[in-house]
Amino acid sequence: MKASANQLRTALDKPGGVIRLFLLHGPDEAVADELARRLQTAMGADAERIDLDPATLKSDPARLADEAASLSLFGGARHIRIAPAGEESLEAFRMLLTATHAGNPVVAIAPGVRSTAGIVKLAIDSPKAMAFACYAPTxxxxxxxxxxxxxxxxxxxxxxxxxxxxxxxxxxxxxxxxxxxxxxxxxxxxxxxxxxxxxxxxxxxGADLGDAEMQRAVDAVIEGRPADLGRELARLAEARTSPIPWLRAIARRLIALAEMRAEIDRGEGVDTVMKRHRVFFREEAATARALRRWTPVALARGLARVRAAERSVMAPGNAGDVLAEVAVTDLARATARRG
Missing domain, CATH: 1.10.8 (Helicase, Ruva Protein; domain 3)
Structure with missing residues (x-):
């Protein structure tokens, strides 16, 4: 079934009913992760979690149904998590939903899957599954x-x-x-x-949210210029600028690109979309290049990486600043490889 946010949260918070599969698809992987954690919390601190990857499900589709029907080694609760899921999991999901018994709930995170995908249609059509599209909130x-x-x-x-x-x-x-x-x-x-x-x-x-001084670093990440990014990060560090403002500036840019990319994928022209989003005329060429370089999957993963880096900066007792710099440098290098 196609679930609403309230239906999904209710089912995740009280697992054990008829729902065997929770399919969380769409570009906002951070939302999907949060929802998946709700299931883990509901299962209890002592619950056993089984992680399966797409390659395993593709080579052995029956594995998922077997794990869903198996008892924990210690006799306690158990649940299964699949990430990132894709069309290669279709047969495994079908076998899970048609199995005679499956007592362990399954949550699958599919950030690169569209609403028209086979696994989404399967979950929507089954009374034993819930499909939920994860998008960044308006x-x-x-x-x-x-x-x-x-x-x-x-x-x-x-x-x-x-x-x-x-x-x-x-x-x-x-x-x-x-x-x-x-x-x-x-x-x-x-x-x-x-x-x-x-x-x-x-x-x-609260952190200072002004992004004018961070603009060059943001542009270097989006345009895939790791060498330039290194120089900009050094300048920001010398000025004792917290990573949080420029991480948030990068996140805002990725969200804007994701919204525009979604409209383009629905068949609208690039120029029309940029005008609707009021892209400054001097930034149109760079924005058009970014829309060609950044795929929906890359945008979803990039946004998740930036948000995870910000949470690292804000968490106590770790090298948050270093983790933030590594995260955005990796993004810039990945963008450069995409050309």
Whole structure:
């Protein structure tokens, strides 16, 4: 069945019903990862997780149904995760959904799969599967998510606070949650002692989101110029600039390219799409080149990599800055290889 967000979350939070397969497809791999983690949380901390790759399913389609019907070695709960899934998994999914018994739920993440793919149609047509398309939230959706997260932490928002948080996080729910947690701690807020969240608090603890000074680094990543990127990163480091603003600037550019690329793939002309998105005329040539270079899969994976790098920077006790620089350098090199 084609599931709504509420239907999917309800089923993931209470596994064990008729649903055997959760298929999370679409370009926003970060959303799919978050949803897959919901299943893992619901299964319990002691649950056994089985990871299967597409090559295994292609060579041995019956393996998935066998694993779904098998008992854990320790007699506890178990679930199965497949990433990244694609059309090579079609026969394995069909065997899973037609098997006599399958007690262990399966979640499959398919970031490069379109809604017209065979595995998506199979999941939609089966009462034992749920298919859900994962796309980056719209600006309005992201703002509402930010407001709800703030409310859950005892923060009262007004005006454009929700929008500011959403834009700062590039629409990434995980990053919004981490930012809001920091603000709640700063204001000593909780559901039983709510506090007002205003621009002053965000200015005191939030990252500077201005991207003008980071533009050259962003362009170097998108255009695949790793040597230039290295020089720009060195300048930013000398200026003691946090990686968070330029990571978010890269994320915003990737999201914009993904939206334009989706419209082009639906048959619209490049010029028409760029005009609709108000691409500055001096940036049209570079944007057109980027749209040719960056495939939907590359955009989804690039965005997931950038968001993961930002979460690393914000997490305590690791070399977050170094991880961020490595992540964007790898993206620039991969773009250069694509020509």
């Amino acid at each position: 600006a309005a959706d992201a703002e509402q998510i930010a407001v709800r997260l703030a409310h859950d932490h005892g923060l009262r928002t007004s005006g454009g606070i929700g929008r500011r948080i959403a834009e700062a996080a590039g629409g990434d729910r995980a990053i919004m949650a981490r930012e809001i947690e920091k603000m709640a701690l700063y204001l000593d807020a909780a559901p039983d002692r709510p506090q007002d969240l205003d621009d002053t608090a965000i200015d005191a603890i």
